[in-house]
Amino acid sequence: MMKSAEFDGDVVIAGGGLAGMTLALAMDQAGLSVALVDALEIEDQLAPSFDGRASALAYTSWRMFEALGVAEFLKPYTQRIEHILVCDGRPYGGDKPGGPGPHTLHFDRREISEGEHGEPLGWMAENRHSRFALIQAIKARPGIKVFAPARAERHETRGDGVDLFLEDGRYLSGQLLVACDGKFSPRRRQEGIRTAGWQYGQKGLVATVRHSEPHNGVAYEYFLPSGPFAILPLPDNRASLVWTEPDAVADALKDAPEAVFQEELENRFGDFLGDVRPEGPRFAYPLGLKYAERFCEERVAFVGDAARGIHPLAGQGFNLGIRDAAALAEVVGEARRVGLDIGALLTLRRYEDWRKFDSATLAAGTDIFNRLFSNDIEPLRQLRGLGLSLVNKIGPARRFFMRQAGGETGDPPRLLKGQRLDAA
Template sequence: MSKKYAVIIVGGGIVGATAACALAQAGIDIALIDAYKPPRDWPADPVDIRVSALTHASQNILQAVEAWPAMVERGVGPYDHMHVWDADSAGILDFDAADTEFSELGHLVENRVTVASLWDRLETLPDASIIYPAKVADIQLDSTSAHIVLDDGNTLEADILIAADGRDSVLRQLAGIQTTGWEYKQDGLVATVSTEKHHQFTAWQRFLPEGPLAFLPLKNGQCSIVWTLSHQTAQKYMALTDEDFLQNLEHASDGVLGEMQSVGPRGAFPLRFQYANQYTAEHFVLIGDAAHAMHPLAGQGANAGLLDAAAIAELIINAKLAGRPIGSHKLLRQYERWRKGDNLAMMSSMDVINKMYSVQYEGFRQLRGTGMSWVNQSGWLKNYFNRYAMGLRDDLPAFARD
């Protein structure tokens, strides 16, 4: 006999666990399915190489689901300044929290900190069931509900099935939803480094011919780097000794943080532009990377996913309060209209910027630098970009608002 839930969420990462918390604390019967249970504690060192720059809007969402206090206890790293410059021109951009009503632009948080804190919260909610270790073997979607077959043969049913299982989403494929996109032929090389100079709670980003190099300030004084490189260069750098890698990194950084002193484990991940052609099917919805994968140059992937989670949770909660069916076609189409346009706008902006900085024609490089400096000197335009990057824009889900 199939067990029935109001909502089943597959994928217990940042986005899926946030949606689960938001729904369960509103009294909606949910099940969260994941292949494993994430760790709750770990040694102080090394820092996890998977780090997200969370915006003010994302912080609001995580506060609303009551995960933020545990995140602060485990450790979050505020940053109040961002300095961006072009290696091939005189262009610079500076963003400062002093130009906003907030004390910081955002927070750098290890992904494991966010996930552990969300699971802590989820386990306190009586309307949440966590099913692990478990994988989905098959799904059937019809006009009345979603049916799930797990790899152990058990079956589940829900009014709505939410797929939060990443950019290679198995559920998206099982639902027959196609994607559009391309490989960037670039890798994001990530690591944690110690530098001679303190990061000054500043996110530093230098645009280089192969892609941007970012130094993201961590709470312990180290920096998390995200270095976009061609696939060939990234693999070459992965094979270097620590000493040789640090020499290349110091040269690429233009010495902005002085000598590169040490580096932890390195990882390199292929980058992709990808979006689902539809976000929904019968009683089925995609959120997070299952719906969209974007270039990491502005660190907006996790933030876009959190807005997806907040949006679908708001719509489901409002439908339940109004006595309407939570898996209706009307509700799912409303979610897709709400989030798809915003996500595509962000993705396309990141794609254009990435391609723009790969152009090596001299005249274009100078024009690019002039444009950066003009934006930097234009108070209202820079403030618009700053607030947009912080997630402070129109049409935010209620969970994301102050």
């Protein structure tokens, strides 16, 4: 005789990373009972060097964090992004320092947000601090049941629900299973959903640096022959680097002696922020594009990297997962209020239709930009430089790109507008 489920409710979420925790809070606010499963102890994710990464939260993502009660825990650790400068990087080597090149596309938050303290283009936060804030918000919501550390082994769908079986013999039951388990999602593989995509032969080298001059809330994204080089502002005269290089070069830089790394850093970073020094460990992550042919099946939905993984040059990976969570929670919450089956394919298709266009647009855009800019072909270099300068002169185009990156185009879910899902 089968023993009873450890959880028998509405939604089971497999994967307790940033997207999974955000979704749990959104589902709870929408009035659904939620179980969250992750392979790691939640507290383990607070380690200072958990993965080295930082994320740029679009202003609509921040509105959602405010509505979910996350922002109050995160705000002390954030840096406002006031400007974004996109440009071809200057050549480096010899007596030519690196840094931003002459052709620049400048995004200024004052074009879309009024007032000295108006809404910024985004907020930068180290992932460990985002995790901390999400965990604090989850602890304040007793309706969210956390199972961690616990590994999901398999799932089984049935007529009126779905069961997630854990490696330790326990199982959780719900009407809907949501996979937030990453780009190699075991739940997606079990469902037999194919993916399209490829590896870029590049890795993103991630490191934190401290510089002597203030960044003034400016984020830089400039393109070198090896790939994008992003300088993302953090509090206290620090910046998070996402430095793209071919696989072998990135691995060598990650393990290079400090003096060698310092020299290579200065060659690319330049001196426009004064002296720059690395701070903390370095990490290297393989880069690729992966896109699932479907974002749902009967009783199973896919969120975040389980639905698609894109190149980080636009800093949109985590934001896409947040938008997924906002849309799915709204769809499922509305279905519950009108008496529909929250795990039925007809219900989940609404979520898929809502999210696929935005996902495909960003996936294609980041892929094209990476291929266009990751080279040193002189005619192409001149053409793209002129293209950046031209767009920079067209105000409506600049504002459109800012709003698109912010997640405000199309029909944003309520949470991205800062509206709570439990409000009348």
